[in-house]
Amino acid sequence: xxxxxxxxxxxxxxxxxxxxxxxxxxxxxxxxxxxxxxxxxxxxxxxxxxxxxxxxxxxxxxxxxxxxxxxxxxxxxxxxxxxxxxxxxxxxxxxxxxxxxxxxxxxxxxxxxxxxxxxxxxxxxxxxxxxxxxxxxxxxxxxxxxxxxxxxxxxxxxxxxxxxxxxxxxxxxxxxxxxxxxxxxxxxxxxxxxxxxxxxxxxxxxxxxxxxxxxxxxxxxxxxxxxxxxxxxxxx
Amino acid sequence: xxxxxxxxxxxxxxxxxxxxxxxxxxxxxxxxxxxxxxxxxxxxxxxxxxxxxxxxxxxxxxxxxxxxxxxxxxxxxxxxxxxxxxxxxxxxxxxxxxxxxxxxxxxxxxxxxxxxxxxxxxxxxxxxxxxxxxxxxxxxxxxxxxxxxxxxxxxxxxxxxxxxxxxxxxxxxxxxxxxxxxxxxxxxxxxxxxxxxxx
Numbered sequence: 537x538x539x540x541x542x543x544x545x546x547x548x549x550x551x552x553x554x555x556x557x558x559x560x561x562x563x564x565x566x567x568x569x570x571x572x573x574x575x576x577x578x579x580x581x582x583x584x585x586x587x588x589x590x591x592x593x594x595x596x597x598x599x600x601x602x603x604x605x606x607x608x609x610x611x612x613x614x615x616x617x618x619x620x621x622x623x624x625x626x627x628x629x630x631x632x633x634x635x636x637x638x639x640x641x642x643x644x645x646x647x648x649x650x651x652x653x654x655x656x657x658x659x660x661x662x663x664x665x666x667x668x669x670x671x672x673x674x675x676x677x678x679x680x681x682x683x684x685x686x687x688x689x690x691x692x693x694x695x696x697x698x699x700x701x702x703x704x705x706x707x708x709x710x711x712x713x714x715x716x717x718x719x720x721x722x723x724x725x726x727x728x729x730x731x732x733x734x735x736x737x738x739x740x741x742x743x744x745x746x747x748x749x750x751x752x753x754x755x756x757x758x759x760x761x762x763x764x765x766x767x768x769x770x771x772x
Numbered sequence: 773x774x775x776x777x778x779x780x781x782x783x784x785x786x787x788x789x790x791x792x793x794x795x796x797x798x799x800x801x802x803x804x805x806x807x808x809x810x811x812x813x814x815x816x817x818x819x820x821x822x823x824x825x826x827x828x829x830x831x832x833x834x835x836x837x838x839x840x841x842x843x844x845x846x847x848x849x850x851x852x853x854x855x856x857x858x859x860x861x862x863x864x865x866x867x868x869x870x871x872x873x874x875x876x877x878x879x880x881x882x883x884x885x886x887x888x889x890x891x892x893x894x895x896x897x898x899x900x901x902x903x904x905x906x907x908x909x910x911x912x913x914x915x916x917x918x919x920x921x922x923x924x925x926x927x928x929x930x931x932x933x934x935x936x937x938x939x940x941x942x943x944x945x946x947x948x949x950x951x952x953x954x955x956x957x958x959x960x961x962x963x964x965x966x967x968x969x970x971x
Contacts, residue, residue, distance in 0.1 A: 542776075575853075578776075578780045578782070579776045579777055579780065580777075580781050580782045581781075584781075584786065585782075586780075586783075587794045587796075587853055588796070588853065589853060612782060612783055612796065616777070616779075616780050620780075621777060621778075625775055625776075625777065625778050626775050626776050626777070627776065627777050633968070635954040635955045636806055636951075636954050637806075746802070746916065749803075750803075750809055750916055753808035754809070757808045763810070764807065766807050768805060768806065768808065770802070
């Protein structure tokens with residue numbers, strides 16, 4: 537768990553103005569669970585090192601892993617990863633990390649995923665794992681963004697199958713033309729359990745900026761979800 | 773020029789001696805909690821110290837506020853790699869709560885609202901190293917940061933500083949808590965970078 541692996545950048549894709557998908561090849565990668573993250577370590581020529589954590593956005597493909605990086609203006613690490621690290625060059629990664637904010641494909645409980653902004657990244661890992669494993673657990677993703685330009689994984693979420701097909705994108709500031717829901721913050725009516733959940737207790741995963749998670753987790757508590765069925769991960 | 777992160781320079785100011793290995797300084801105050809934030813009114817809050825033979829002492833909010841108050845300025849270090857310098861807290865030393873408690877225990881488990889637990893050697897809570905705090909930066913401690921009252925043990929990673937603290941059990945055996953059972957290090961010294969079981 538604590539060993540550092542070399543990770544070679546093999547691809548980078550733009551997700552939004554500030555979001556990037558980074559694909560790495562990590563020889564010896566042991567595999568991971570949806571929702572887990574890695575530490576990424578950068579080294580300067582003078583020996584200085586900086587480490588940050590990034591969520592895994594997809595199940596491993598052999599030794600290939602996918603991370604999501606949101607650029608923090610003036611950040612020490614994220615702008616370098618998003619814009620400067622050359623394809624073919626290496627960083628070091630440690631992981632997989634985290635044992636609480638994870639979804640295991642064998643779980644049959646209905647699942648409600650609630651993402652705010654770049655909080656989508658680990659939850660997309662769950663959506664993709666659900667599809668890859670052919671899970672029968674009812675799963676629904678509710679994804680809140682400021683405006684249409686901020687949607688990560690747009691094509692997959694709008695044309696996908698499985699849990700992606702049951703996803704709903706909400707806009708807080710500006711909605712695309714023809715949207716039936718006026719722009720606004722996520723509300724209790726947006727957080728319905730997945731189709732097919734019936735009366736079964738739902739397992740909720742909430743990820744995003746602190747204010748978003750406080751608000752959404754509070755709505756879920758008020759709707760009667762037990763606190764120990766609401767798992768949270770907060771950014772910044 | 774190595775092939776590891778070519779062209780990466782990092783910060784010019786490196787905080788030598790103040791920043792534990794693998795940490796970075798932050799100006800914000802990130803929040804990390806495993807679940808929803810409990811909202812506990814001060815009139816419903818209490819804190820109970822239970823010794824290994826089962827003898828318990830309890831303080832409610834007013835009793836806690838009538839104990840000697842201390843203001844401390846400390847650096848805090850979260851296992852998710854952020855550190856925050858010169859954080860200012862107000863509260864009661866854990867020594868004050870342990871004063872007069874009969875115990876031969878070597879360990880303690882801190883309990884937080886909602887079932888959170890974290891374990892520490894008792895000596896890490898004694899000798900002016902730990903507090904129960906209710907005020908941060910001059911304002912009442914907000915619920916997302918563990919208010920009304922949280923434990924503050926700044927010399928260990930911050931998950932040991934249990935939020936919404938409601939009690940302390942003194943134990944003869946070491947009993948791993950919530951994160952400790954989920955793969956995090958049992959002791960959690962930032963200066964020895966004890967993040968995970970295997971560190």
